[in-house]
Amino acid sequence: MRVLAFSHYVDLALELISAGKGLGEVSLIVTSDQEGRIGEIRGADEILLCKELDSGDQEGLVELISGLGSEYDVVLLAGDRRGRELVGQVAHRIGASSAVDVSSLSAEDGKLVIERMTFGGKAVAVEELNLPAVISVQKGKFKPLEEGEPSVREISAPSIDRRIEVLERKEKPKVGVPLDKAEIVVAVGRGFKKKEDLKLAYELAEVLGGVVGATRPLAADLKWMEEEVWIGISGVRIAPKLLIVVGASGQQQFAAGIMDSKVVVAVNTDPKAPIFEQADYGVVMDLYEFLPVLTKKLRELKGG
Amino acid sequence: MDIAVLVKQSLDVQELRVDQDTGKIYIEDAPTKAGDIELNATEEAVRLKEKLGDKAIAVMLSTWGASGKRQKEAREALTRVLAMGLDGAVLIMGEGAEKGDTYVIARALAEEIRGKFELVLAAEGSEDNFSGLLPARLAAELGWPYVAYATAIEVEGDHVKVTRSLEDFEEVVRVKLPAVISVTQEINKPRVPKLVEIVKAKKKPLDQKDFSPPDEPKLAIKTLKVPKVERKQIVIEGDVEEVAEKLVQALREEGVL
Numbered sequence A: 001m002r003v004l005a006f007s008h009y010v011d012l013a014l015e016l017i018s019a020g021k022g023l024g025e026v027s028l029i030v031t032s033d034q035e036g037r038i039g040e041i042r043g044a045d046e047i048l049l050c051k052e053l054d055s056g057d058q059e060g061l062v063e064l065i066s067g068l069g070s071e072y073d074v075v076l077l078a079g080d081r082r083g084r085e086l087v088g089q090v091a092h093r094i095g096a097s098s099a100v101d102v103s104s105l106s107a108e109d110g111k112l113v114i115e116r117m118t119f120g121g122k123a124v125a126v127e128e129l130n131l132p133a134v135i136s137v138q139k140g141k142f143k144p145l146e147e148g149e150p151s152v153r154e155i156s157a158p159s160i161d162r163r164i165e166v167l168e169r170k171e172k173p174k175v176g177v178p179l180d181k182a183e184i185v186v187a188v189g190r191g192f193k194k195k196e197d198l199k200l201a202y203e204l205a206e207v208l209g210g211v212v213g214a215t216r217p218l219a220a221d222l223k224w225m226e227e228e229v230w231i232g233i234s235g236v237r238i239a240p241k242l243l244i245v246v247g248a249s250g251q252q253q254f255a256a257g258i259m260d261s262k263v264v265v266a267v268n269t270d271p272k273a274p275i276f277e278q279a280d281y282g283v284v285m286d287l288y289e290f291l292p293v294l295t296k297k298l299r300e301l302k303g304g
Numbered sequence B: 001m002d003i004a005v006l007v008k009q010s011l012d013v014q015e016l017r018v019d020q021d022t023g024k025i026y027i028e029d030a031p032t033k034a035g036d037i038e039l040n041a042t043e044e045a046v047r048l049k050e051k052l053g054d055k056a057i058a059v060m061l062s063t064w065g066a067s068g069k070r071q072k073e074a075r076e077a078l079t080r081v082l083a084m085g086l087d088g089a090v091l092i093m094g095e096g097a098e099k100g101d102t103y104v105i106a107r108a109l110a111e112e113i114r115g116k117f118e119l120v121l122a123a124e125g126s127e128d129n130f131s132g133l134l135p136a137r138l139a140a141e142l143g144w145p146y147v148a149y150a151t152a153i154e155v156e157g158d159h160v161k162v163t164r165s166l167e168d169f170e171e172v173v174r175v176k177l178p179a180v181i182s183v184t185q186e187i188n189k190p191r192v193p194k195l196v197e198i199v200k201a202k203k204k205p206l207d208q209k210d211f212s213p214p215d216e217p218k219l220a221i222k223t224l225k226v227p228k229v230e231r232k233q234i235v236i237e238g239d240v241e242e243v244a245e246k247l248v249q250a251l252r253e254e255g256v257l
Ligand SMILES: Cc1cc2nc3c(=O)[nH]c(=O)nc-3n(C[C@H](O)[C@H](O)[C@H](O)COP(=O)(O)OP(=O)(O)OC[C@H]3O[C@@H](n4cnc5c(N)ncnc54)[C@H](O)[C@@H]3O)c2cc1C
Pocket: A188, A189, A190, A191, A192, A214, A215, A216, A217, A218, A230, A231, A232, A233, A234, A235, A236, A246, A247, A248, A249, A250, A251, A252, A253, A254, A257, A267, A268, A269, A270, A273, A285, A286, A287, A288, B035, B036, B037, B125, B126, B127, B130
């Protein structure tokens, strides 16, 4: 099979190459803003370098990938927001099948068989896609390859009539320790009454040597966290050895993001909160009462 | 400028029962509803049309068959968004629609939208599948620009200014109409309709059309598996000190401290 890959993020592009090599030959599109990192790219057969296109140009990307895509069996894109924005557009332009957030893929009888989460994480769908197929790959599922220096071929960008103009772009503060790599996570929810109270969670995370994550409303709506990183189906999926969920109800869309955690502790005042069904250890208590005591006990333990 | 809001009849995933031992998924028993983020899209459409004085219509293509139960739920879901202030709704429904993939559904929806609307609003992802593929495919089918993850929308003549939230930055873009825009849950707080609005909504035009997929789908679901997640579900009892003590002990035994 011939595979075409692209991501706005070089780190994710490396994961796509790894996913694609399981199927066949991989060509990776590299845009002008990524040119400086070409030296880090391993495992692809070929780099298609487009110096005339910046990865911030969504319409240009759709045009370029759709144009090239018809010569390939599979187009792999990344599962970040901009990657997902491309999938449906490119698939439709080349008359391809599509799927997003794919966790495994293989070729079978001239089709692409993939797995992906559905129903808010309650099920995994195994789907058979006609070729050509355009899919996005779940982050963190494929390890970058270390071997194989690709050849580089320059390509030009198709000219198009643009209808989207970027007026402004503001960077968000960078994430410290990425949640998906953390060993210990304290996840906070709307049970916290004010932003300042999150200090209780940060102190607990500190004695444990962990990081703090949040539910979507806390991060995206209330913006209580430094950066918009939340856990769940529309955010990050985590796999720590210990997860302590504090003041979060455990709605399905959040729960989908914590399934791979080894040990889960839940602290919630409501004994009927769905989070208790997804926890190994449940504490039905007010977080304001419980967290300081737990932090103190852990500090004593770690100190002595 | 008339606005179409895509409202999906979503399975209520919170209510969906799955059996981890047998792997059975009780899809038929689960209720369906308008997805939460589609209420945000509806709210945005109502705000825009109130400012511009145009019409906003809900368009729903149901993919859960056409049983009496599903028909009733689809109409209830549409009544809900009509009560928020939309002017009318189109319900497209039929046996066999379950087999339609996003390719087929996008083509069918485009038929309903082309020539009638200049702005299509959708959710960043549906509540049950959350792929976000449909609005993107619809845009491609219509030949319109597509911008996802909107957190604010302003109409400026024949353009819309969209603020959108991405992982590492926030972007403001100017998009030429006609266009398809998908919104996030943070864009607004959907209004909660009053009883009288719900009563009035039942009298608003709801145009039901029959549907059978015109094209062959490009994918087939082979199986649906239920992931096994085993949790101990031990509730630790006692006073604060005791509970904290027992929890620390348990976590030490688990070897995670
Ligand atoms: C398509 C879609 C995608 C979504 N994606 C995500 C996602 O990726 N991630 C995500 O998180 N959400 C997501 N959501 C939202 C999700 O459905 C829930 O609304 C959200 O997870 C709830 O957040 P929460 O638990 O913080 O708040 P709530 O549900 O309000 O829960 C707060 C909890 O705190 C408890 N509490 C209150 N006071 C105290 C106290 N003093 N001590 C202890 N406990 C207390 C309450 O009992 C309650 O259980 C999505 C929704 C949709 C429709």
